[in-house]
Amino acid sequence: MFKILVDCTPDLIERIDSFCREKKPIDIKEVLGCFTTDIIGSCAIGLQFNTSKDKNSLFREYGRKAFTPTYFDLIKMSFAMAFPRLALAFKLRMTRKDVSDFFLQLVRDTVKYRVENNYSRKDFIQLLIDLQNLTNEEIAAQCFVFFIAGFETSSTTMTFVLYELSRRQDLQQKLRNEINTVLAKYDGHMTYEAIQDMKYMDQVINEALRMYPPVPLLSRKCVKDYKIPDQEIIIDKGTTVCIPIWGIHYDKDYYPEPEIFDPERFNEDNKKSRHHYAHLPFGEGPRICIGLRFGLMQTKVGLATLLQNYNFWVAGRTQEPLKYKVASFILAAEGEIWLDAEKL
Numbered sequence: 373m374f375k376i377l378v379d380c381t382p383d384l385i386e387r388i389d390s391f392c393r394e395k396k397p398i399d400i401k402e403v404l405g406c407f408t409t410d411i412i413g414s415c416a417i418g419l420q421f422n423t424s425k426d427k428n429s430l431f432r433e434y435g436r437k438a439f440t441p442t443y444f445d446l447i448k449m450s451f452a453m454a455f456p457r458l459a460l461a462f463k464l465r466m467t468r469k470d471v472s473d474f475f476l477q478l479v480r481d482t483v484k485y486r487v488e489n490n491y492s493r494k495d496f497i498q499l500l501i502d503l504q505n506l507t508n509e510e511i512a513a514q515c516f517v518f519f520i521a522g523f524e525t526s527s528t529t530m531t532f533v534l535y536e537l538s539r540r541q542d543l544q545q546k547l548r549n550e551i552n553t554v555l556a557k558y559d560g561h562m563t564y565e566a567i568q569d570m571k572y573m574d575q576v577i578n579e580a581l582r583m584y585p586p587v588p589l590l591s592r593k594c595v596k597d598y599k600i601p602d603q604e605i606i607i608d609k610g611t612t613v614c615i616p617i618w619g620i621h622y623d624k625d626y627y628p629e630p631e632i633f634d635p636e637r638f639n640e641d642n643k644k645s646r647h648h649y650a651h652l653p654f655g656e657g658p659r660i661c662i663g664l665r666f667g668l669m670q671t672k673v674g675l676a677t678l679l680q681n682y683n684f685w686v687a688g689r690t691q692e693p694l695k696y697k698v699a700s701f702i703l704a705a706e707g708e709i710w711l712d713a714e715k716l
């Protein structure tokens with residue numbers, strides 16, 4: 373699967389090259405959204421979406437739609453969180469019908485083709501087909517979740533890493549030096565082992581995920597009455613609790629001067645000195661993100677490819693200080709983040 377992922381990088385380079393040639397600022401989240409859409413398309417469903425090349429791609433259009441809720445969608449979601457049983461009774465949809473119909477049909481067609489033509493490929497959908505006890509609908513639903521949960525979170529992470537590194541050229545160069553040194557050790561090949569060897573890369577990504585958690589809030593249902601230690605407050609069984617990831621990540625007790633981007637917070641010593649739950653970008657417990665490793669892998673491959681080939685700056689079109697979009701499921705900057713790039 374790692375090879376499938378690396379095979380998507382030439383299109384990313386080609387796209388950034390074209391911006392460099394035309395000396396145009398880059399809406400970096402859009403470019404990276406295409407990159408991760410292509411990766412998930414290939415790794416999960418086994419299809420070449422080619423969204424990096426095809427500006428009018430339906431895959432990108434529906435992917436984008438899935439993450440731009442209308443105010444009515446947001447009201448529906450709030451209602452469903454507050455009254456889950458009523459939402460079920462009313463059959464309230466959380467995903468737009470045209471979006472889910474498009475992807476479900478795509479997966480159904482792929483499964484049908486593979487089964488009828490006895491075709492096999494090393495990807496996620498094949499693992500599900502090989503289980504032999506899932507219906508086509510169940511396979512389609514799993515792939516859909518994988519797709520929805522997998523592309524926007526990683527492209528958001530890469531976007532904020534590049535934004536912060538564009539503001540701090542010294543840190544950008546430090547990470548580039550690590551990438552070049554590690555890749556030289558692996559004869560210039562971007563292998564799984566090389567990516568795992570990039571320790572400073574880990575620190576940079578963890579710090580960006582602290583400052584900009586793509587999913588800023590978790591929710592859990594309390595399964596037994598719970599008294600908060602040292603307080604008189606009891607959370608009753610059945611209560612839905614929101615865990616403010618964003619708030620924890622900006623708590624000065626864990627992270628002094630939390631507004632400052634400092635990857636050293638995540639060196640081995642500093643990491644050990646904090647409570648494990650002070651960093652929750654992927655959630656925790658039995659429902660922790662199942663795509664954690666895959667998400668980090670595509671994020672690292674994307675960043676290593678970009679920083680090896682380009683220098684980035686914040687373009688004047690970026691609205692600073694950043695403000696965040698209200699109508700978005702995933703953390704996103706108002707007006708988008710625009711970067712200038714120079715080929716190295």
Ligand code: HEM
Nearest residue numbers: 521522525526529587653654655656659660661662663667
């Ligand atoms: C940097 C990238 C990513 C971030 C920050 C992220 C974050 C999260 C968070 C916060 C949750 C909720 C966890 C909880 O409630 O404790 C979650 C759940 C989930 N994620 Fe991710 N995710 C990322 C990438 C991915 C990828 C690449 C995939 C799949 C390819 C994926 C699939 C899922 C799924 C299926 C769930 C639901 C798990 C469950 O409810 O059991 N995620 N993710």
